[in-house]
Amino acid sequence: MLKILVLFDTLNVVGGRPIAGASAREYQLNRELTEQGHDVRFMLGDVGCSGGWAGWPWRSYLMHYDTVYEQPQRMVEVLDGWSPDMVVATDGYAILMYGRWLADRVGARLVYEMHDDEPQLLRSLGGTDGDVDWSAVVQRAAVQASDLVVTLSPVEAELVRVGGFPPERLHWSPMGVDLAEQKESGPCLDEPVLAFVGNLYYEPNARAATALVERILPALRERGTADPRALIIGRIPDELRRELSRPGVTVTGLVPSVAEALVPATMGVAPIDAGSGMKSKILDYLAAGLPVVCSTHAAAGYPVDDLPLHIADDPARFADHVVRLWRDPAAMVEMGHRGREVAEHRYGWDSIARVVGDVYRRIRDLPPAGGVVPGDLAPRLRHRPYWQVELEAKDAWAFPRVVTAETYGLCVDGQVSVRGYA
Incomplete structure (x- = not known):
């Protein structure tokens, strides 16, 4: 002992x-x-x-x-x-x-x-x-x-x-990742809901959530995606909540269970442009069985050749990945299953x-x-x-x-x- x-x-x-x-x-x-x-x-x-x-x-x-x-x-x-x-x-x-x-x-x-x-x-x-x-x-x-x-x-x-x-x-x-807590919910295919998980008091997360709302959602609309939505999960300063709150954006604040909060999500996203280390939100998405679109910064520390991740740093290319996934529901489900398998085999506590x-x-x-x-x-x-x-x-x-x-x-x-x- x-x-x-x-x-x-x-x-x-x-x-x-x-x-x-x-x-x-x-x-x-x-x-x-x-x-x-x-x-x-x-x-x-x-x-x-x-x-x-x-x-x-x-x-x-x-x-x-x-x-x-x-x-x-x-x-x-x-x-x-x-x-x-x-x-x-x-x-x-x-x-x-x-x-x-x-x-x-x-x-x-x-x-x-x-x-x-x-x-x-x-x-x-x-x-x-x-x-x-x-x-x-x-x-x-x-x-x-x-x-x-x-x-x-x-x-x-x-x-x-x-x-x-x-x-x-x-x-x-x-x-x-806590595999018992984070069940495999899989992508919700009712409407395109892009989930972002993070402590929004942390500057890289605040910047990523802002990019999602102000740059990626508009790029999706320009590409003909009907009614794309953002689901932002995590503790957030009041001022940032006010800045991000608009039609098509749900800001939950701190939640009792990230796993339950991710159930309405179609995919997990992480357009992070700063920081270092291994981002735990990627594991939250994988364990939930969600397809993942993220930046190079967000994928740092992961063996990206073996993980089912779509990686893009430019908002336009990021939106392109989202559109391709949204138009192929079977691929999203398959990608989610693969992500869950990786989480179970490599990342159990x-x-x-x-x-x-x-x-x-x-x-x-x-x-x-x-x-x-x-x-x-x-x-x-x-x-x-x-x-x-x-x-x-x-x-x-x-x-x-x-x-x-x-x-x-x-x-x-x-x-x-x-x-x-x-």
Whole structure:
């Protein structure tokens, strides 16, 4: 049995449910690891909590972000003698500001789950050269400070390998999909409904949804497609909802079940023009048995030669793919079946978690890699991560904080208590 501590934040957890790719991965992967007999615990940075985390199948700690960043010794205090084998973090800042320190303090191996190539993400979003360069410094330092780096696609794995990180401490683990939750509904053939799934507070998703409504739907009408519709599923800022709301567009907001929300869809689309990493929405579409039209960015990280994807980056060509599919219902159904088969054979969480567990055991049994945080970097880490700045600007802190700098939350067997430090 492994003892695994996951460092995460509450921002992308609403009502106890993960609403973005990174949070969904950590929840699903670690739920499966728990079912496979491992002792998993979550340490959550409280940036606004809507409740619901009490239903998670593991012990969780909720800490104020100021405490996490400024007084990391309190993380050891709340663990109360429990010593994990692995400390897992998904953010370079977390690795450098407290992850490496915490892992050393409790005798654990430090795992960097590198979900994106952050410099590439910032560059694709039009970030300044200074911001991109600083992000690259943080990412390289986080990699070198870790005992194991897990990437979600071979693209990021190759980036880490070329940077000189030991290959025996590098592992590529894809995103997965909950096959029990995501049933195969198949394409609805009543009318052309293009579904887009995503957290619309995330800029690449907001841009993609806007492109769908403002460029792709008009291109479909120009090609004679009668009454094409867009179905946009996911948490969304009020201003963007108002901008996208128009005839032929349904904006659901956050939904209890993505699987149920996709039932009226004819196909899944992802006209993403920025970002990096592996897009979990593609797996949602494949598992639902929907044909998929997506951009090169959206398909990154997937073995596109083996997947039933239609790929186009220009809105006109994107619309051409949609029209060809819509005019061939049998092809849409067949493409959907093939996608579901791929999801079942390659992307079930059970098999992904078993491989990750084996990798964790191997790294646990190796000597520490000797990673350190460069001393000259520490003073510069007072800059906040770009994602905190971006989401604060969008008023994404939608829920009140539960704890203060002097208290922490503890959830055991579904019972939540707020406690003071010793």
